[in-house]
Amino acid sequence: MIKNILLLIIFISAQTSLGEKGYVLHNLIFYHNDLELKCYNLIDGPENQLLIATDQGVYMLNEGDVSSAVDKLKGWVKFNFLTDTFEASTKYELIESGKYLTFATAGRYLYKVIDGKLVVYTKTYYNKYLENESVRAISSNYIATYGGIYTFELDSLVNYPNYSSGKIRRFNNKTFVVYDGLFYEEDGQPHYFTSAIGEIQIGGQSIGYGVDILALNEDQYLLFTSKGIWKTDFTNLELIDVSIKTERSSTTKFIHKYPNDGRILYLMDDSLKLLGKDLNPETLLTFKEEVEDVVINEMNEDLYFIDKKIVGLIRNSKIQKITDNTEKFHSILPLENILVLTSNNGLFKLDLNNLKQIKFISDEFNKTSLEFIKDSIWAGSVSGLYSISLEDFEDYTELNSKAKAINSIYWFFGGILGVLLTIIATLVFRLKKRTPLGLSEDITRESILNYINDNLKIVTLASIQREFKVSYRRLSKILGESPGKTIEKERKKILYSRTNKNKSMVELSAITGYSVPYLKKIYGSNKHSY
Numbered sequence: 143m144i145k146n147i148l149l150l151i152i153f154i155s156a157q158t159s160l161g162e163k164g165y166v167l168h169n170l171i172f173y174h175n176d177l178e179l180k181c182y183n184l185i186d187g188p189e190n191q192l193l194i195a196t197d198q199g200v201y202m203l204n205e206g207d208v209s210s211a212v213d214k215l216k217g218w219v220k221f222n223f224l225t226d227t228f229e230a231s232t233k234y235e236l237i238e239s240g241k242y243l244t245f246a247t248a249g250r251y252l253y254k255v256i257d258g259k260l261v262v263y264t265k266t267y268y269n270k271y272l273e274n275e276s277v278r279a280i281s282s283n284y285i286a287t288y289g290g291i292y293t294f295e296l297d298s299l300v301n302y303p304n305y306s307s308g309k310i311r312r313f314n315n316k317t318f319v320v321y322d323g324l325f326y327e328e329d330g331q332p333h334y335f336t337s338a339i340g341e342i343q344i345g346g347q348s349i350g351y352g353v354d355i356l357a358l359n360e361d362q363y364l365l366f367t368s369k370g371i372w373k374t375d376f377t378n379l380e381l382i383d384v385s386i387k388t389e390r391s392s393t394t395k396f397i398h399k400y401p402n403d404g405r406i407l408y409l410m411d412d413s414l415k416l417l418g419k420d421l422n423p424e425t426l427l428t429f430k431e432e433v434e435d436v437v438i439n440e441m442n443e444d445l446y447f448i449d450k451k452i453v454g455l456i457r458n459s460k461i462q463k464i465t466d467n468t469e470k471f472h473s474i475l476p477l478e479n480i481l482v483l484t485s486n487n488g489l490f491k492l493d494l495n496n497l498k499q500i501k502f503i504s505d506e507f508n509k510t511s512l513e514f515i516k517d518s519i520w521a522g523s524v525s526g527l528y529s530i531s532l533e534d535f536e537d538y539t540e541l542n543s544k545a546k547a548i549n550s551i552y553w554f555f556g557g558i559l560g561v562l563l564t565i566i567a568t569l570v571f572r573l574k575k576r577t578p579l580g581l582s583e584d585i586t587r588e589s590i591l592n593y594i595n596d597n598l599k600i601v602t603l604a605s606i607q608r609e610f611k612v613s614y615r616r617l618s619k620i621l622g623e624s625p626g627k628t629i630e631k632e633r634k635k636i637l638y639s640r641t642n643k644n645k646s647m648v649e650l651s652a653i654t655g656y657s658v659p660y661l662k663k664i665y666g667s668n669k670h671s672y
Contacts, residue, residue: 165252165263172259174201174208180258182218183236184243188226192248194260195219200228206251206262250537267538268503268530271296274607276614276624277522280513284310284317285527288614288626289603291319301332301657304602305626309510313357320352322627324365332657335376338634340627342367344379354396356406366396366408373421383423387411395510397445398438409436414445414456427459434509439476446476453483453492465497473512475519480536482519484512489521489528491538502538503528506615524614585610587620594632599655601629637661 172179180197187193192203193212200213213219213228220231220241236242245254252263272287279286284293286306291299308320319325323336323343337343342352342365350369357363358373365372370384371394385394397407406417413428414436431449436456438445445456446464448471455462464481469490475482481492484507491500503521511522519530593609594601603625606617614625621628633654636642642650647661 166266167261168206168251168264169262170259171208171262174198179208179260181255181260182258183233183255184246184253185219185221185228186241186243186246187212187221188223192246192253193221194253194255203248203251203253205249206264208260265534267534268528271527271529273526274604274614275526276508276524276618277511277527278305278307278508279309279320279511280515280520280522280527281310281312282515283312284319285522286310286319286321287522288624302327303334304629305624307624308352309354311355311357313355313363314360318355320355322351324352324355333376338638340630340634344372344374344376347379349379350385353394356396356399364396364406366394368394370394371408371410371417371423382417382421383410383415385410393433393435395436397436398440407438409433427456427461429461434472435474437474437476441478444476446474446481448472448474448483453481464494465492465499468499472509473507475512475514477514477532477536482512482521482535484509484521491535500538502530502535524618585612585616585620587622590617590621591628591632594629595636598633598636599652601655603629 172181177198182195182197184203185193185195185200187202194201194203194208195215195218197216199211200215200219201211202209215228215230218231218233218236219228220236220239221227222229231241233242245252247253250265252265254261254263272285272292275290276288277285278288282294284291284299285296286308288305288307290304291302291306291310293299303319303321303323303325306319306321308322310320311318316326316328322340323334325335326333335342335344337348339348341348341350343349349365349372350367352365352367354366355363356366361375363374363376364382365374368385371382373380373382393409393412395409397409399406404419408415408417412431412433414426416424416426418424429447429449431451434448434450436445436447447454447456448467450467452467453464453471453474455464469483469485469487471483471485471490473484479494481494483490483492486506488501488505489503489507491502492498493500505523505525505528507521507523513520514532517532519528519532519535521528521530590606590610593606597605603614603617606612606625607614610617612620617625633656637650637654637656642653645653647658650656650661651658
């Protein structure tokens with residue numbers, strides 16, 4: 143029994159190392175048709191078939207499992223391509239001939255012989271980055287989170303806003319960050335447009351929380367906000383279309399700019415709208431249900447949408463139901479004959495040919511953080527950023543998602559061992575940290591706010607999580623909002639308090655952690671900076 147448990151530990155170790163190379167444990171095979179198998183070597187067979195030599199004969203390998211028997215030879219075996227037959231051999235002869243295979247790949251599976259057992263691994267179908275960061279928006283060059291702005295090389299941009307809830311765009315050599323307010327960088331200089339409550343503010347007027355931005359020309363831009371659509375050169379403002387639903391939860395979204403005539407398609411107040419060259423809004427259709435998302439397939443200009451009840455298609459101004467919105471989807475991405483859908487329950491693949499729906503990843507995904515960039519699908523969740531190659535996503539089937547069951551007795555004792563090791567590791571960790579076991583249960587909003595204010599200049603989402611040993615999701619639940627917004631609010635309170643009213647920008651920067659350029663933008667030239 144001890145040998146079996148140690149063997150399972152070897153397999154788990156193999157899984158860990160191979161996982162780093164893109165494979166995870168799929169199956170542990172030592173029985174076939176109720177016969178115990180002792181595995182010897184893998185065989186390159188005819189027509190690119192992969193086979194396994196065992197003490198019960200030679201078997202074909204197919205889709206991660208042992209398939210039919212093809213020869214009665216037992217022990218070490220090789221295939222002779224000249225005579226088209228299997229031949230008995232020895233381990234030494236296989237090594238000498240270069241046909242000694244203990245591991246090989248076939249399709250999406252990696253087969254490996256370990257201690258007489260056949261271990262099967264399956265390829266992982268995604269990569270994950272920025273662990274424990276809540277990723278809110280993705281562009282071709284930048285990643286926006288509630289813990290800061292990053293490049294695709296995962297470098298943090300320290301002079302940028304410390305969170306973002308809207309899109310990041312690059313126009314006219316300027317990088318724009320829509321982070322409730324608006325920020326852009328030009329020639330290394332930061333420019334902020336934000337009110338005391340965090341809305342975009344231009345020329346003294348607050349125009350709502352930011353959603354997106356679009357360049358009309360070198361000087362004029364369209365701003366999509368919670369209160370409507372605005373034309374601006376960052377000095378003057380012109381209201382183009384006002385939103386009746388001004389609450390944050392309502393969906394205002396830029397969808398598409400038609401290249402031929404410059405018309406702009408957008409969503410506002412559950413209506414699909416269009417701006418012509420004169421920027422006069424025209425309503426194309428109004429949805430019956432509250433809309434979560436609308437996107438365009440740029441290859442054929444079909445529109446796909448999600449509302450509270452269905453996933454649908456808009457073609458020739460007519461709405462067609464595709465399927466029911468059973469998973470409470472909130473974001474949609476059309477590919478060729480496939481829809482990528484995300485919700486708080488996961489990321490899904492919907493095949494438009496047969497309407498088969500498969501869950502690809504289980505996680506809580508953020509709305510408006512689903513993009514297709516450089517032959518890959520990128521999706522932001524509350525726990526990080528996922529990247530999936532188009533090829534892997536298209537090839538993914540339900541069979542890939544279901545790892546075969548490993549023999550129950552091994553799982554039983556392995557499970558007991560795993561529980562014991564977990565308990566021991568947890569106790570050791572607690573002792574090392576000298577942290578009471580009940581600490582996480584005692585976290586309150588007040589204790590978090592105290593920590594933020596005690597460390598106002600340097601506090602980040604990561605430092606709060608380290609201090610309280612709590613997940614992003616639970617932290618947000620305790621605070622009642624995102625940690626990034628809480629930090630921003632606490633800094634603003636200090637910034638506008640009577641006590642600090644007459645302090646210089648340098649002093650305020652030292653207290654709040656805001657940069658002096660940002661403070662200059664807020665105060666103009668009314669404060670001295672030395």
